[in-house]
Amino acid sequence: MSSIQSNHPASPLIRIENLCKSYSLQDANGKTITNQVLFDINLTINPGEFVAIMGHSGSGKSTLMNILGCLDTPTSGSFWLSGKNVAVLSSDELARIRNQNIGFVFQGFNLLKRMTALDNVAIPLLYAGISRSNSRKQALEFLRRTGLESFAMHQPNQLSGGQQQRVAISRALINHPPLILADEPTGNLDTHTSREIMLLFQQLNRDEGITIVLVTHENDIAAYAKRLIRLKDGYIIVDKNNAAETNLHEAV
Ligand SMILES: Nc1ncnc2c1ncn2[C@@H]1O[C@H](COP(=O)(O)OP(=O)(O)O)[C@@H](O)[C@H]1O
Ligand SMILES: [Mg+2]
Structure with missing residues (x-):
């Protein structure tokens, strides 16, 4: 397919049109x-946004996130990531797009148990072919x-949940x-730890312009985002827009 057909004319970070998933x-x-789990989803997310996706259990939040993360494909409709039509990409191109464009953070941290915090964070660089010493640096x-320098040589079971999530966020970044x-x-x-993690996300969004899409079913957590989708x-x-956004500077 030509690049004219595969690229969306305007290039927001995420553009979804009439997406369905069964x-x-x-x-x-x-x-x-x-x-059928997702119905006629239309969604544009621009660089610098901080979006909370809310909804009850089973409402399709993780399904939508898996599609946004190129871990799953829509049944119908279109999805452009950074202007690229995801449907026409080969699995190698998809893996590259995922590696270069998306950092994933999960509820269960998904750290490798037998590795130090340092090596867990270094993994994406090792996959990208960067030397071990440079990756560790x-x-x-x-x-x-993320405030964890002194825990670099700890394994996940020697860290609190909040610290493990900071390791996972470092790896995502x-x-x-x-x-x-x-x-x-x-x-x-x-x-308390949830609040600290949300402040970290807010800081990454505000100070570094990183776009964040976060799923939660808790109002307190969604309140840190600038935009709410239910x-x-x-x-x-x-x-x-989230007019009542919890302010980083007020909350500290
Ligand atoms: N791999 C799958 N195969 C079949 N059904 C699935 C799969 N993943 C999710 N579902 C179904 O899709 C619906 C939405 O699930 P999910 O996106 O995980 O919801 P949420 O994250 O909002 O709790 C649920 O009914 C779930 O059972
Ligand atoms: Mg879910």
Whole structure:
């Protein structure tokens, strides 16, 4: 397909048009049943935005995040990431786009248990072919930025939940992605630690212009974002500016 067809004329960071997603499952009799999870999603996210996606369990938040992260594909509709039509990319190109454009943060931290914090953060650079010593040097710099420099040689089980999430955020940042996708990043953390992690996201957004899309079902957490999107049964039912955004400077 030509680049004219595969590139969207205006290039926001994320552009989604008329996107639907269905899963096909086999029932007990081997009959295929289709479960539609996302319905006619239209969404534009520009560089520098901080978006919270809210909704009850099962409303399609993670499904949408997996599509945004190029970990899953839509059933119909279009998705452009940084102006590129994701549907026409080869799996190598997709892997490269993911590696260069997106930092992932998950509820369960997803750290490798037998590795130090330093090596967990260095992993994306090692995958990109950078030497171990150079990767570790850069990883230490990112641990410093999230306040964890002195924990570099600790393994995940020697760190608190909040510290483990900081390691995961450092790992997400190390390739300088313009976009961070975080699916319930505070879901396993207590209120105080959740607040610290949200302040860190807010700082990364405000001071470094990193675009953040974060899933939560908690109002207190969503309050740190500049824009709120609410999903209900697979439909976007609210998309608005967050006038009552919790202010970093007031909250500290
Ligand atoms: N891989 C899958 N196969 C089949 N159904 C799925 C799959 N992933 C999610 N679903 C279904 O899609 C719906 C939305 O799930 P999900 O996006 O995880 O919701 P949320 O993150 O808002 O809790 C649920 O009904 C869930 O069972
Ligand atoms: Mg989910």
